[in-house]
Amino acid sequence: MVFVLLTESPVDGEGSWAMSAAEETTGEDTPWGEVTPEAARRLLVAAVDAFAERGYHATTTRDIAGRSGMSPAALYIHFKTKEELLHRISKIGHERALHVLDTEADRDGTAAERLAGAVRSFVRWHAERHTTARVVQYELDALGEEHRTEIVALRRRSDAVVRRIINEGVRDGEFDVPDVAGTTLAVLSLCIDVARWFNAQGSRTPDEVGELYADLVLRMVGARTASGRKQ
Amino acid sequence: MVFVLLTESPVDGEGSWAMSAAEETTGEDTPWGEVTPEAARRLLVAAVDAFAERGYHATTTRDIAGRSGMSPAALYIHFKTKEELLHRISKIGHERALHVLDTEADRDGTAAERLAGAVRSFVRWHAERHTTARVVQYELDALGEEHRTEIVALRRRSDAVVRRIINEGVRDGEFDVPDVAGTTLAVLSLCIDVARWFNAQGSRTPDEVGELYADLVLRMVGARTASGRKQ
DNA sequence: CCCGAACCTGAGCAAGCGCTTAGGGGCTGT
DNA sequence: ACAGCCCCTAAGCGCTTGCTCAGGTTCGGG
Numbered sequence: 055m056v057f058v059l060l061t062e063s064p065v066d067g068e069g070s071w072a073m074s075a076a077e078e079t080t081g082e083d084t085p086w087g088e089v090t091p092e093a094a095r096r097l098l099v100a101a102v103d104a105f106a107e108r109g110y111h112a113t114t115t116r117d118i119a120g121r122s123g124m125s126p127a128a129l130y131i132h133f134k135t136k137e138e139l140l141h142r143i144s145k146i147g148h149e150r151a152l153h154v155l156d157t158e159a160d161r162d163g164t165a166a167e168r169l170a171g172a173v174r175s176f177v178r179w180h181a182e183r184h185t186t187a188r189v190v191q192y193e194l195d196a197l198g199e200e201h202r203t204e205i206v207a208l209r210r211r212s213d214a215v216v217r218r219i220i221n222e223g224v225r226d227g228e229f230d231v232p233d234v235a236g237t238t239l240a241v242l243s244l245c246i247d248v249a250r251w252f253n254a255q256g257s258r259t260p261d262e263v264g265e266l267y268a269d270l271v272l273r274m275v276g277a278r279t280a281s282g283r284k285q
Numbered sequence: 286m287v288f289v290l291l292t293e294s295p296v297d298g299e300g301s302w303a304m305s306a307a308e309e310t311t312g313e314d315t316p317w318g319e320v321t322p323e324a325a326r327r328l329l330v331a332a333v334d335a336f337a338e339r340g341y342h343a344t345t346t347r348d349i350a351g352r353s354g355m356s357p358a359a360l361y362i363h364f365k366t367k368e369e370l371l372h373r374i375s376k377i378g379h380e381r382a383l384h385v386l387d388t389e390a391d392r393d394g395t396a397a398e399r400l401a402g403a404v405r406s407f408v409r410w411h412a413e414r415h416t417t418a419r420v421v422q423y424e425l426d427a428l429g430e431e432h433r434t435e436i437v438a439l440r441r442r443s444d445a446v447v448r449r450i451i452n453e454g455v456r457d458g459e460f461d462v463p464d465v466a467g468t469t470l471a472v473l474s475l476c477i478d479v480a481r482w483f484n485a486q487g488s489r490t491p492d493e494v495g496e497l498y499a500d501l502v503l504r505m506v507g508a509r510t511a512s513g514r515k516q
Numbered sequence: 517c518c519c520g521a522a523c524c525t526g527a528g529c530a531a532g533c534g535c536t537t538a539g540g541g542g543c544t545g546t
Numbered sequence: 547a548c549a550g551c552c553c554c555t556a557a558g559c560g561c562t563t564g565c566t567c568a569g570g571t572t573c574g575g576g
Contacts, residue, residue, distance in 0.1 A: 091553090111340055111342035112342040114532080115534060115535080116532090116533085116534095124555085125556075126534085126535085127554075127555060127557095128554055129534095130535065131552090131554075132553095136535090192423070195339075196340075196343070232500075233497055237497075243479070243481075244474060244475050247477070247481075250474075250478075251470070258467070263467075266464055266468075266471070270468065270505050274501050274504050274505060345562080345563065345564085346564060347562090347564095355524075356524070357525095357564085358524070358525060358527095359523080359525075360564095361564090361566075362522090362524070363523095366564080366565080
């Protein structure tokens with residue numbers, strides 16, 4: 055599903071910005087390493103690319119198989135249905151995103167430091183792995199009833215992590231937040247939407263976006279900034 | 286395309302939250318009034334509902350026709366293709382959203398007042414008309430090359446409006462914004478994403494979300510708040 | 517009373533969809 | 547050498563898709 059929006063870099067030919075899910079490997083401990091055998095992983099990586107480019111419903115099993123250099127039938131040896139493929143992608147993706155958030159939330163430090171760290175890492179993840187993130191964040195509705203319920207549970211945990219940090223900041227007098235639930239929602243919404251607009255060919259690196267967003271979120275909660283300014 | 290995310294209200298049976306595009310009429314001067322004849326409007330309204338619920342690619346022309354109480358063939362009397370239907374929806378939707386933004390940006394007042402007004406109205410629009418907004422904001426990629434280019438141009442104008450206000454605020458010393466382009470991007474991203482998570486059955490009204498977001502955005506740009514707090 | 521225009525339908529076409537099935541190569545261990 | 551297993555393909559089934567087309571209904575004007 056190709057999202058080219060706002061002003062982040064000019065709109066050039068469709069798909070020209072695309073980074074393949076395989077390329078995204080850089081800087082991470084083998085991104086789909088848990089998927090075996092190797093043929094299944096190749097299919098899954100191809101599916102991530104295809105789903106991200108065209109969307110789940112517009113992607114055909116023949117396309118996925120073709121990208122993996124296999125016949126359409128090969129897909130059904132490793133996955134029961136096309137929907138199961140999406141489910142595995144979505145589940146692994148959510149678990150990884152949640153892990154990123156959890157890791158930062160569990161560090162030592164002030165609430166502001168932890169919130170900034172969580173946003174920075176979470177946003178960087180969504181930017182670096184925007185191909186995966188796009189599928190994970192925007193194809194939820196294509197899942198079947200049970201699978202969707204399972205994934206939504208994972209999402210609630212992300213929400214809980216962010217809310218906890220903000221609550222602690224308020225309790226310790228670091229933050230000024232009239233509406234914790236609403237602000238939590240807005241913070242996560244902001245981070246997640248990075249997957250939609252981020253463009254690998256754009257002018258910003260994932261690190262820069264993470265830094266910018268960490269600063270913006272600290273302002274949203276009325277925290278002291280790194281440079282010492284107040285409220 | 287059903288997005289049920291984060292913690293805004295529990296996830297109940299799918300589609301139960303849906304407000305039809307027809308119902309959304311309330312409080313606006315006939316929302317699809319420019320679409321004639323009446324049969325074409327009925328088809329278009331049905332298409333908005335269907336696209337918002339299932340997504341463009343997962344919606345069949347038979348479904349759209351069925352919702353309008355017509356045969357599939359009737360659709361092709363009023364629209365050349367299914368894609369043309371999406372294009373008309375997308376164009377009208379973008380024009381209305383942009384109009385909302387423009388109206389607030391052109392008012393008198395400080396940059397902070399205008400930015401708050403613009404965000405409040407833009408967010409309220411995305412919440413109240415989230416069915417339409419979801420199609421408008423998240424089905425861009427389903428458009429053909431030329432149609433997409435046309436719509437992207439409209440989007441750039443939204444960006445320019447927000448950027449102008451922020452620039453003026455910085456110039457007048459009202460705002461403290463290190464990265465105007467990035468902050469503009471973030472503000473619009475935040476507003477647009479409301480269409481994804483907003484749930485009519487949720488606990489927040491469009492007005493409340495608009496108010497919350499206007500406050501959050503003023504904090505993001507380091508403005509004085511309505512209550513007189515600083516930076 | 518009929519005309520032409522506007523609008524709509526029933527039936528269906530060609531293409532493409534997700535998925536299945538029968539069968540065949542190439543490993544492994546014995 | 548060969549059985550047993552895993553992995554894969556060619557072919558294609560049954561169905562749905564976007565879309566078409568010949569024909570029918572309704573209606574205002576002459």
